[in-house]
Amino acid sequence: IVVENAGRTKVHRHTANLGMAPGSAEHLVESTLEAARDELVRGLGGLLGRPVPVRGGFPDRAVVVGTPDSSPLVRRLVPARDLAPLGPDGYLVRSLSRGGHRSIVIAGNTDLAALYGTFAFLRRLQAQHPLAGLDLSSVPRINHRYLNYWETERLYAGNNATGTGGLDGENGAIFDFTATGASAALNLPVILDRYLVAARAMASVGINGITINNVNANSFYLTPAAIEQEAALADALRPYGIRLAVSINYAAPTDARFAPDTLTREELDPYSAKFRDWWTRRARMLQAAIPDFMGFTVKANSEGQPGPQDLGYDHGDGANGMAAAVAPLGMRIFWRTFVYNADVDADRLKRAYLEFGPIDDEPQPDGTIGRFAGNVFLQTKNGPLDYQAREPANPLFGRMEHTNQAIELQVTQEYTGQNTMLCYLGPLWEEVLKSDTYATGADGRLLAKRLVGHVVDGTAQGHPDSAIVGVANFGNAGNLTGHHFAQANLYAFGRLAWDWTLDARGIAEDWVRLTWSNRDFAVRTIVAMMMGSREALVSYQTPLGVAHQFRSSDHYGPNPAERLARDDWSPVYYNKADSAGLGYDRSPTGSGFTAQYFPVLAARYGDIETVPENLLMWFHHVPWDRKLRSGRIFWDELVYRYQTGVHYVSWMRRAWDALEPHVDARRFAEVKAKLAAHEADAGAWRDTCVRYWQEFNGRAVPTNGPLAI
Numbered sequence: 171i172v173v174e175n176a177g178r179t180k181v182h183r184h185t186a187n188l189g190m191a192p193g194s195a196e197h198l199v200e201s202t203l204e205a206a207r208d209e210l211v212r213g214l215g216g217l218l219g220r221p222v223p224v225r226g227g228f229p230d231r232a233v234v235v236g237t238p239d240s241s242p243l244v245r246r247l248v249p250a251r252d253l254a255p256l257g258p259d260g261y262l263v264r265s266l267s268r269g270g271h272r273s274i275v276i277a278g279n280t281d282l283a284a285l286y287g288t289f290a291f292l293r294r295l296q297a298q299h300p301l302a303g304l305d306l307s308s309v310p311r312i313n314h315r316y317l318n319y320w321e322t323e324r325l326y327a328g329n330n331a332t333g334t335g336g337l338d339g340e341n342g343a344i345f346d347f348t349a350t351g352a353s354a355a356l357n358l359p360v361i362l363d364r365y366l367v368a369a370r371a372m373a374s375v376g377i378n379g380i381t382i383n384n385v386n387a388n389s390f391y392l393t394p395a396a397i398e399q400e401a402a403l404a405d406a407l408r409p410y411g412i413r414l415a416v417s418i419n420y421a422a423p424t425d426a427r428f429a430p431d432t433l434t435r436e437e438l439d440p441y442s443a444k445f446r447d448w449w450t451r452r453a454r455m456l457q458a459a460i461p462d463f464m465g466f467t468v469k470a471n472s473e474g475q476p477g478p479q480d481l482g483y484d485h486g487d488g489a490n491g492m493a494a495a496v497a498p499l500g501m502r503i504f505w506r507t508f509v510y511n512a513d514v515d516a517d518r519l520k521r522a523y524l525e526f527g528p529i530d531d532e533p534q535p536d537g538t539i540g541r542f543a544g545n546v547f548l549q550t551k552n553g554p555l556d557y558q559a560r561e562p563a564n565p566l567f568g569r570m571e572h573t574n575q576a577i578e579l580q581v582t583q584e585y586t587g588q589n590t591m592l593c594y595l596g597p598l599w600e601e602v603l604k605s606d607t608y609a610t611g612a613d614g615r616l617l618a619k620r621l622v623g624h625v626v627d628g629t630a631q632g633h634p635d636s637a638i639v640g641v642a643n644f645g646n647a648g649n650l651t652g653h654h655f656a657q658a659n660l661y662a663f664g665r666l667a668w669d670w671t672l673d674a675r676g677i678a679e680d681w682v683r684l685t686w687s688n689r690d691f692a693v694r695t696i697v698a699m700m701m702g703s704r705e706a707l708v709s710y711q712t713p714l715g716v717a718h719q720f721r722s723s724d725h726y727g728p729n730p731a732e733r734l735a736r737d738d739w740s741p742v743y744y745n746k747a748d749s750a751g752l753g754y755d756r757s758p759t760g761s762g763f764t765a766q767y768f769p770v771l772a773a774r775y776g777d778i779e780t781v782p783e784n785l786l787m788w789f790h791h792v793p794w795d796r797k798l799r800s801g802r803i804f805w806d807e808l809v810y811r812y813q814t815g816v817h818y819v820s821w822m823r824r825a826w827d828a829l830e831p832h833v834d835a836r837r838f839a840e841v842k843a844k845l846a847a848h849e850a851d852a853g854a855w856r857d858t859c860v861r862y863w864q865e866f867n868g869r870a871v872p873t874n875g876p877l878a879i
């Protein structure tokens with residue numbers, strides 16, 4: 171291992187007393203190249219089963235890591251023209267053989283790129299891909315590859331109270347800002363192993379930023395006491411290229427914790443100097459402690475959170491007010507579009523576009539179009555509802571051509587089995603990123619690049635900046651994510667954030683090789699389990715496009731009969747079950763939501779004859795007797811889908827049992843136990859839903875089909 175000048179670019183320590191907790195297995199590094207070197211020492215040593223020395227000079231069979239700036243050897247081995255197209259984050263990994271002298275060089279234009287290349291190299295090695303003739307290079311398609319971390323809300327991994335590392339513990343947040351009593355001795359700036367394990371995991375797939383607190387934001391994270399801890403965390407994560415942001419509450423300036431620097435409610439006017447100066451002051455404090463602080467994530471006028479609408483302004487006014495406050499500091503505002511104010515339209519799915527679209531279309535005094543500021547990113551969930559296991563793509567993708575837009579994916583499995591069900595989300599994200607928006611340009615012609623992924627990476631509509639956000643699933647469980655297979659979702663998110671054109675199967679295969687086994691039988695079986703797991707979950711929970719049937723208490727089990735104070739939270743609002751059929755009519759003769767899509771999709775979704783069957787009930791109220799493509803009538807098909815979903819889970823359980831010889835005993839048993847619960851809960855979904863539909867159609871469960879209940 172040759173890493174010249176590894177300690178060259180020290181990451182400045184702002185926190186004097188930063189240190190690892192006693193007895194830690196991880197250690198702090200001071201630079202990104204030191205991180206790369208240590209990954210190689212650990213990774214090569216582990217994979218080869220013997221220590222691999224760090225050396226100077228240019229020994230035979232060296233792995234050389236660096237940049238042309240850090241390493242004269244890299245300068246000699248890699249022509250400058252090969253590095254030029256790699257940008258700041260791209261890397262190359264090459265095996266070279268000169269005069270009988272063999273080496274592998276890992277290089278990029280920045281230290282961080284060299285670290286990314288190091289992980290890519292280790293990945294190849296661990297997955298047993300051949301190294302001979304190796305010549306790979308990779309450049310991310312998206313600039314900002316971020317996680318949002320919601321602390322304890324919707325976090326299904328971790329065990330705070332007992333520290334036993336069990337899989338089903340309390341929802342323990344990974345970064346502890348609030349420890350009190352005896353455990354306060356382990357509070358930040360004391361760095362726990364798991365912070366660095368998380369940092370290494372994130373960097374290994376190219377994630378480069380994290381918003382550390384819930385979007386239902388507690389203003390504590392803006393107080394001096396919290397900023398001191400955030401600075402420590404930022405220092406520890408910085409060598410891995412992970413930058414920090416925080417979520418804020420729009421009304422934070424009124425919070426008494428900031429007294430005497432507080433504003434009145436009336437002073438939250440986004441155009442006022444008072445409001446903007448307040449945010450500039452906070453942002454300055456953060457930047458003083460965290461020089462590379464990224465900015466703020468904002469959930470405003472959504473689910474009870476305050477926002478500019480409380481003062482009669484719109485989302486554009488609010489986002490731009492905050493953006494103006496932080497622009498001089500080079501920061502960004504990530505403003506979420508997850509809004510569904512009931513006054514806007516009876517159909518919840520229509521509301522976000524009705525609020526945001528006109529701002530994007532608005533002509534500006536300088537002749538340009540679109541009011542959102544350049545340092546605003548709108549952060550939009552993949553679908554128009556709320557992270558369901560299958561949704562059509564959100565119509566905002568493609569429709570907001572004058573605004574920076576980030577896609578937000580939910581890695582944590584709120585609606586996809588939480589900590590119990592094995593559900594690999596790669597296929598869900600691949601489906602949305604590769605779905606065609608049929609977006610047209612100013613001339614009315616279809617854009618050449620118009621998949622959702624092209625919209626997100628900026629190539630569809632010529633946006634130079636780009637971002638993707640995953641709502642993270644790690645907690646303080648021993649394995650970070652609780653369910654062993656939930657790690658695959660963090661992994662897949664990172665790989666797709668780097669290159670959304672990758673396919674979910676290839677990513678699953680890599681992950682299985684890195685995580686479980688390189689044996690053919692194991693790889694084939696586990697990849698097969700994973701690849702069908704999401705479609706199975708759709709089938710036994712919400713087949714044929716019937717949306718959101720979750721009970722409100724925990725969003726885990728079913729309650730299709732539930733009717734809540736807010737109708738748009740109620741399963742009955744989505745299923746619209748009656749004696750005629752099932753599903754929400756959003757066609758031109760229904761709510762008209764389909765008109766928010768570009769014409770090709772509007773026509774396709776608007777017509778029950780042409781809508782894809784897997785989205786059927788998102789757009790239509792489907793008669794029980796309607797003939798579907800299988801030849802079965804809708805009711806029979808529906809029951810069949812519930813059945814196939816459950817059968818798949820039973821198959822996964824048996825398939826896992828066959829893997830016992832290939833998997834270590836502890837993890838084998840833990841997954842086995844999860845699958846048993848998974849199977850029972852999938853059956854409960856099927857039975858609860860089918861019985862409830864029967865109350866409306868009075869029909870028996872078809873018994874002549876291949877899979878009678």
Ligand code: GCW
Nearest residue numbers: 320323324385386469508556
């Ligand atoms: O899906 C819903 C979740 C909320 C979440 C909200 C959001 C953090 O149930 O827990 O709030 O989405 O995305 O803001």
